[in-house]
Amino acid sequence: MDDTLLRNHRLRQRVQKLVASQQAEHLSVEEARGIAGKIQRKGSQAIQALFDLLFDDENPNNPRLAVMLLSEMNDPKVFERIHELLRRPQLPEKVRVALLAIEAIHENPPASVPTLTRPPAMSLDSLVQFTENFWEAMEMEEIAMMWRENFVAEPPEDRLAVLDMLMKSAHPKMLGIVRLELTLGDLKILQFLAQRLTEFTSPMAAALLESLLAHPDLMVRTSADASLQRWRERAKANPRDDRDSAAEPRFYRAFMAADEWSGHYSLVYAVKCPPNDLIKFIVVLLDRWDRGIIDCWGCVRYSHAEFEDLLAAMAKDFADLHQERITKRTALTLLLKAMDLNRRRKHPVPLEFSVWCHLFENEDIVLDPKVPDFGVDCGVCHKPVRTGPRTAPPWVFADLVICNRCSKRPLRCPLCGGSATLPECFLTREESNHRMDLRCPHCFETFQMPR
Ligand SMILES: [Zn+2]
Ligand SMILES: [Zn+2]
Numbered sequence: 001m002d003d004t005l006l007r008n009h010r011l012r013q014r015v016q017k018l019v020a021s022q023q024a025e026h027l028s029v030e031e032a033r034g035i036a037g038k039i040q041r042k043g044s045q046a047i048q049a050l051f052d053l054l055f056d057d058e059n060p061n062n063p064r065l066a067v068m069l070l071s072e073m074n075d076p077k078v079f080e081r082i083h084e085l086l087r088r089p090q091l092p093e094k095v096r097v098a099l100l101a102i103e104a105i106h107e108n109p110p111a112s113v114p115t116l117t118r119p120p121a122m123s124l125d126s127l128v129q130f131t132e133n134f135w136e137a138m139e140m141e142e143i144a145m146m147w148r149e150n151f152v153a154e155p156p157e158d159r160l161a162v163l164d165m166l167m168k169s170a171h172p173k174m175l176g177i178v179r180l181e182l183t184l185g186d187l188k189i190l191q192f193l194a195q196r197l198t199e200f201t202s203p204m205a206a207a208l209l210e211s212l213l214a215h216p217d218l219m220v221r222t223s224a225d226a227s228l229q230r231w232r233e234r235a236k237a238n239p240r241d242d243r244d245s246a247a248e249p250r251f252y253r254a255f256m257a258a259d260e261w262s263g264h265y266s267l268v269y270a271v272k273c274p275p276n277d278l279i280k281f282i283v284v285l286l287d288r289w290d291r292g293i294i295d296c297w298g299c300v301r302y303s304h305a306e307f308e309d310l311l312a313a314m315a316k317d318f319a320d321l322h323q324e325r326i327t328k329r330t331a332l333t334l335l336l337k338a339m340d341l342n343r344r345r346k347h348p349v350p351l352e353f354s355v356w357c358h359l360f361e362n363e364d365i366v367l368d369p370k371v372p373d374f375g376v377d378c379g380v381c382h383k384p385v386r387t388g389p390r391t392a393p394p395w396v397f398a399d400l401v402i403c404n405r406c407s408k409r410p411l412r413c414p415l416c417g418g419s420a421t422l423p424e425c426f427l428t429r430e431e432s433n434h435r436m437d438l439r440c441p442h443c444f445e446t447f448q449m450p451r
Contacts, residue, residue, distance in 0.1 A: 012049035015039055019053065024064035028278055028303040029072075036072035044077050051081055054095050063098060070102045079103070101146070139280070139300040144176025144355040152351070156186040163189065172202035176355050182208060183354040190220045198227035201238075204358065206231050249273045249280060249359060254331035255311060257323040262393045263288035266318065269331050270307065271359050273300075279307045282356040283314075286334060288374050289394060289401065290387040292342035293335075293349050298356045332360060333368040341375040345384065378403035379436070380422070380450060397427050400436055411438070411450060418442035 022035065039046045050070055056062035070078055082099045085091060138146075151159055163181070166174055178197065181189050194212050197205045209231065212224035249271035257266045265288065270281035279302040285295040302310070315323040342349045378385050379400045386403070387393060395407035402422055410419045418440060426439040428446060437446045 015049035036069045140173045140176040147177045170199040194223035257321040286338040292338040332365045333371040337374040380406040413440040415445040416443035
């Protein structure tokens with residue numbers, strides 16, 4: 001053995017030792033990132049050692065850890081190695097799937113690496129194995145986001161074929177994918193899920209079936225109904241373990257930054273998840289005037305320190321807007337009012353939201369009266385205020401909201417005949433009858449708001 005080989009051998013042993021002391025399911029993102037960085041700095045041989053762990057058949061913790069750590073490395077060497085391995089004809093199926101998973105987790109692989117053409121259909125065995133081994137170390141939401149990134153754009157019949165394989169495991173972590181598909185609402189897929197959901201023991205499956213009971217399609221409705229009956233009979237025969245309910249996420253904290261003028265709220269809603277008490281949270285952007293929930297993203301497995309860092313970074317981003325901690329009640333009221341507005345004004349909720357709304361959907365809520373109304377009408381023309389990327393925000397004065405059409409229209413002063421737009425006039429509040437009056441900028445006389 002020459003010297004280089006010996007050195008490489010030692011380096012790889014060191015990496016394996018470092019990894020052997022870690023448990024995949026207890027690692028926070030921060031810790032995983034730390035270890036990944038450490039290994040990355042040791043060079044390509046060390047990264048190579050991680051890839052070797054993917055082949056470990058004896059200790060399932062090793063391939064899981066390797067997937068987690070390699071997913072944290074945005075290093076061209078990682079992608080080169082993935083593609084090199086994927087070209088091997090004798091590659092074990094579960095390694096191949098793991099490599100594809102690592103690639104999928106990286107949203108933006110370095111541009112220098114040619115994109116891989118989609119692999120031929122994965123075999124049933126490998127997918128079931130995939131769900132049971134590798135996905136064990138991933139959270140439901142992460143799996144759903146992978147589905148969002150990689151499958152949602154595919155035609156429904158192709159998705160149905162993969163869903164058929166995935167749902168065989170009836171693993172509760174697959175339910176995030178189900179949530180996405182229920183929102184997308186392809187009829188064939190809904191009919192399939194209405195039948196298949198009965199095999200999941202998780203109460204979330206029953207809740208999802210319930211949501212299908214009012215579906216306009218008769219077949220979806222009747223399948224969901226039959227599945228729900230079966231689900232309930234089985235649940236009665238095998239009452240739930242108390243540990244199950246202890247495993248549900250608990251509210252941790254919520255924060256809000258509001259831009260009163262644009263009507264935008266940024267809301268952070270965080271829960272703690274047993275058994276490790278790691279933090280899962282969703283960040284939602286709300287438009288109070290018209291569009292309700294306009295954007296959202298979420299994260300899992302954050303440690304306390306990481307979560308604090310993120311909040312600090314967000315507070316800095318908001319600069320002049322004050323980010324404050326709010327109660328669970330206020331946060332839920334904001335979310336509910338926004339969701340209601342999406343429904344009323346027929347603005348679709350972002351698809352991602354369906355993956356995350358389970359963090360709070362089982363909470364009982366009494367609306368917080370301090371949260372203002374969502375979806376206002378213009379104070380002049382009384383039509384719903386509309387907002388959008390190409391629409392200027394309305395003009396706001398205290399609790400008066402004026403759509404941008406009315407606020408741009410010139411008004412004629414009944415006293416001096418001068419012309420001015422609403423924002424150019426001075427507003428005065430007539431306290432006795434809660435009326436808003438305008439003061440003409442030319443003659444300074446007061447006149448009534450046009451109706
Ligand atoms: Zn108006
Ligand atoms: Zn005037």
